[in-house]
Amino acid sequence: MNCSHIVAVYFSPTHTSRRIAREVARGTGLGLLAEIDLTCEAGCDPIALPKDALILLAAPVYGGRVSPTALERLARLRGQGQAAVAVVVYGNRDYEDALLELSDRAKDWGLTPVAAGAFIGEHSYSRPSLPVAEGRPDEDDLKRCRDFAAAVMEKLHRCGSLEQACDFPVKGSRPYKALKPSTPQAPITLPEKCLRCGSCLKHCPTQAIFRAEDGSMDTDKGRCIKCCTCVKGCPAQARVFDTPFSEFLHTHFSARREPEFFL
Structure with missing residues (x-):
């Protein structure tokens, strides 16, 4: 099973999901056909995806789920059954049901997930006095991105069909974790x-x-x-x-966590 190019699609306000997506894309060895940055793109027009490309989706985790804003924007995608890789980036606490959610939603957008990965990026609430995953993704994380990409490509070359490639487990539970009401706050x-x-x-x-x-x-x-x-x-x-949550995260979630792959 072969893909001639890769298309990276991401929502990445603090650029960690973008860094991960770019490194995974680079690690596949495929030509990057397009990079679709939906971070500040709040349009509503459908986005048609090229038929012969591997589609890489990357989004941040908010409270154990995929960022709702990311999902709203990714829902513009229109696939035609293409192989897809789902990637979530979380701030060292837990990604809970987010990776399963993104994999499930990819199917709704006409894609066929063949692999999924959870990576770590510096938490949005991290600050110099109370660091949480500060500086991540770091060089070790980027190497793991390349390792993941290589494993994805090996799987695609090994599998004779999308039906074979899409049969893999993803960590998470259905129904997904309930989203807590967001308290109106802002910097x-x-x-x-x-x-x-x-x-x-x-x-x-x-x-x-x-x-x-x-x-x-x-x-x-x-x-x-x-x-x-x-x-x-x-x-x-x-x-x-x-926010007091910065101190809570620093106190309870400073121990280094590592990426997890599902293929």
């Missing part, structure tokens, strides 16, 4: 540090940040998904998200 802007450059506004995946009448940066708490890309990417360190 704040420190006015004494803010350069009013608009970088946070430009990179917010849900357009939750806006410029107030006085030119300062404000945030719609109802739209914010607490991805913290504005915090991690602010050139002046003027965006801050103060």
